[in-house]
Amino acid sequence: MQKDYTGTTTVIVGGTHGMGLATARMLADGGGRVLVAGRNSANVAAANRALSPNGEAMVSDVAARADVETLAKYAEARLRSLDFLFVNVGVSELAPLAEITEETYDRHFSVNTRGAFFAMQQLSPLIRDGGSIVVTSSVADEGGHPGMGIYSASKAALVSLASSFAAELLPRGIRVNTISPGFIRTPTHGVAGLTDAERAEFEAIGNQTTPMGRNGTAEEVARAVLFLAFEATFTTGAKLAIDGGLGQKITAPLA
Ligand SMILES: NC(=O)c1ccc[n+]([C@@H]2O[C@H](COP(=O)([O-])OP(=O)(O)OC[C@H]3O[C@@H](n4cnc5c(N)ncnc54)[C@H](OP(=O)(O)O)[C@@H]3O)[C@@H](O)[C@H]2O)c1
Known part of the structure; x- marks a missing residue:
């Protein structure tokens, strides 16, 4: 059921596709005003079309401090104060630790950690007292996951x-x-540079390894994000798993 977000204002850093865009759509469809940012201009143009008239999208590379400052100034000019800031930006490139280059290392940390940090630092002064922030981590932020070591650390x-x-x-x-998604069906599946066949394989692994036996949807993530943002008024400093049980030490019954 669509909820009413009339009168609310939101910025989503990393909101041009996948779970960020699904969250933006839910807000805009419910009458909220939303500004989303992403790096890829084609995705920004598509998000602008998808969110009009309540939402808009702008190009902003979270790895560039100047872009983050411009985003904060634009958000203040357009929305004045924010009820909600969703820091959803992320990149992941699969590679074993033995093959990690300085460039790969820096790309992960400059977006997932440094970029997300400065986005929170620059945009949080715009949040009204009593507002909220949700940050997107991953089920891979704990434990060891082959090929995801740098992503996990970031x-x-x-x-x-x-x-x-x-x-x-x-x-x-x-x-x-913080939210901690497991395998979620998005245009990238959260991993940069996969071919269609590799994405299908990634999704199949998710279906096999997730106790609930399937990948989650971007809309399921959006509903959990908006619960934390607007309804969970006695919850702070928490991490909510949205992972079909993947990180929860439960197993499916034996067939
Ligand atoms: N999908 C999954 O299964 C999964 C699982 C666990 C965690 N996650 C995390 O969940 C978040 C969303 O994942 P997703 O699969 O929906 O989408 P995604 O492909 O990870 O992209 C997320 C958003 O970040 C933006 N972005 C990437 N690099 C950027 C940069 N340098 N500056 C500004 N924006 C940038 C993307 O826009 P552009 O590409 O247009 O720039 C997009 O809007 C990410 O943080 C991801 O790490 C995903």
Whole structure:
């Protein structure tokens, strides 16, 4: 059921496709005003069309400090204050640790950790007292996952930063929570550069390894995000798993 978000204002950093765009759509369809940002201009143009008239999209590379500052200034000019900031940006490139280059390492940390941090630092002053932030981590932020070591480390650092923001924003009544998605069916499946066949294989692995026996949808993530953002008024500093049981130490019954 579509909820009413009339009168609310939101910025989504990394909101031009997948779970960020699904969240933006739910807000805009419910009458909320939303500004989403992404790096790829074709995705930004498509998001602009999808979100009109309540939402708009702009090009902003979270890895570039100047872009983040421009996004914050534009958000202030367009929306004045924010009820909700969703920091959903992320990149993941699969490679074993032995093959990680300095460039790969830096790309993950400059987007997933440094970029997300400065987005929160620059945009949180716009959030009204009593508003909220949700940050997207991953089920891979704990434990060891072959081929995802750098991604996992960058997201684990992000969870730590989100906890610190939760503590420091307590005096303003701003709640900061993290989501931890498992396998979610999005245009990229959360991994850069996969071929269609590799994406299908990734989805099949998700179906096999997830206790609920399937990949989640971007809309299921969006509903959980908006619950944390607007309804979970006694929840801060928490991490919500949206993973079909994948990270929850439960197993499906034996057939
Ligand atoms: N899908 C999954 O199974 C899964 C699982 C666990 C966690 N996650 C995490 O969930 C989040 C969303 O994943 P997703 O699969 O929906 O989409 P995604 O392909 O990971 O992209 C997320 C968003 O980030 C934007 N983005 C990427 N690099 C950027 C940069 N340098 N500056 C600004 N924006 C940038 C993308 O826009 P452009 O590409 O247009 O720039 C897109 O809007 C990510 O943080 C991901 O790590 C995903």
